[in-house]
Amino acid sequence: MILKERQVPEIILKLQAILERLPIQHEKIILLKNDLSKFQAGFNGEKSIDFYLQPLLTQDFLILHDIRIPINNQFFQIDTLILTKKYILILEIKNLAGTINFDGEFNQAVQTKNGKQKAFPDPLYQLNRQETMLRKWLDSNQLPILPIHGLVVMSNVNAVIRANHEHFSQKVIRPTSLSKKIKELEDYYIQATEVQEKQLKKITKRLLRMHTPLKQSILDSYGIAKEEIIMGVCCERCHKYALKRRHGRWKCNGCSWVSKDAHKSAMNDYCLLFGEKITSKELQAFLKIDSPSLATRLFRDLKVQREGDKKSTIYTLEYPQ
Numbered sequence: 556m557i558l559k560e561r562q563v564p565e566i567i568l569k570l571q572a573i574l575e576r577l578p579i580q581h582e583k584i585i586l587l588k589n590d591l592s593k594f595q596a597g598f599n600g601e602k603s604i605d606f607y608l609q610p611l612l613t614q615d616f617l618i619l620h621d622i623r624i625p626i627n628n629q630f631f632q633i634d635t636l637i638l639t640k641k642y643i644l645i646l647e648i649k650n651l652a653g654t655i656n657f658d659g660e661f662n663q664a665v666q667t668k669n670g671k672q673k674a675f676p677d678p679l680y681q682l683n684r685q686e687t688m689l690r691k692w693l694d695s696n697q698l699p700i701l702p703i704h705g706l707v708v709m710s711n712v713n714a715v716i717r718a719n720h721e722h723f724s725q726k727v728i729r730p731t732s733l734s735k736k737i738k739e740l741e742d743y744y745i746q747a748t749e750v751q752e753k754q755l756k757k758i759t760k761r762l763l764r765m766h767t768p769l770k771q772s773i774l775d776s777y778g779i780a781k782e783e784i785i786m787g788v789c790c791e792r793c794h795k796y797a798l799k800r801r802h803g804r805w806k807c808n809g810c811s812w813v814s815k816d817a818h819k820s821a822m823n824d825y826c827l828l829f830g831e832k833i834t835s836k837e838l839q840a841f842l843k844i845d846s847p848s849l850a851t852r853l854f855r856d857l858k859v860q861r862e863g864d865k866k867s868t869i870y871t872l873e874y875p876q
């Protein structure tokens with residue numbers, strides 16, 4: 556049973572938004588595009604595992620995708636967490652292509668692709684950290700400390716996996732082996748005592764409540780100034796930021812395309828690029844409108860949360876999903 560679905564990571568939405576709103580000759584475009592495709596590959600890898608998780612869609616397995624939990628001023632992030640009454644299983648999903656050499660001696664994984672080599676931190680080390688942090692978290696929240704297991708799932712079925720140490724073959728698996736591994740765990744814990752259902756619920760409820768998505772300014776991360784971002788409302792047909800508001804509609808100065816609600820996606824872009832807090836003035840500047848009453852109307856129509864009075868009103872946009 557899935558308690559938390561996998562969502563498109565915010566970083567993907569942010570990169571898409573910034574790529575739409577930078578001049579095409581901008582020096583960071585290539586870097587941004589490369590990073591976007593890396594994040595997309597990672598997300599596609601995670602999604603591809605869902606097929607192998609289908610047998611677990613029963614009451615006995617509680618599944619939480621993509622959680623980020625604080626403990627002692629640090630965070631631990633887990634791709635997929637599976638809870639049962641007898642044990643907890645962490646899946647760390649890696650979507651790497653080419654040949655991957657796991658090197659236990661130097662705690663690294665070396666990817667060879669198109670004749671090039673690239674080293675990554677050992678995913679087992681990462682997994683160990685997640686296991687330790689989760690155990691600490693359960694302990695500090697006075698929740699039952701179930702046995703915790705972890706697996707690295709290599710989601711790219713075409714990747715060649717090699718390892719110089721036996722412990723990798725126990726912990727690093729292909730998605731096709733997932734059900735076999737779970738069967739092994741089920742057999743291993745067949746006689747083990749179960750925690751009560753309400754205890755397990757307490758764990759998942761607390762995890763969901765403490766989940767804290769990473770909020771990072773994309774402009775800060777890439778050293779891009781606010782002034783470099785193209786303002787305005789975009790025409791879906793000719794892709795120019797040339798929409799003007801007239802008689803309750805947006806009309807394109809370039810191609811005459813008309814839209815009723817093109818401001819919605821512009822406001823989503825604003826939220827992704829500059830954050831959720833916005834004033835009427837900021838909205839007017841971003842949409843290139845010069846009517847405060849129109850700004851107020853757009854906020855009201857979209858039921859945007861507000862606090863403060865008159866000129867000091869601050870609105871809170873909702874993050875797009």
Ligand SMILES: [Zn+2]
Nearest residue numbers: 790793807810
């Ligand atoms: Zn147009």
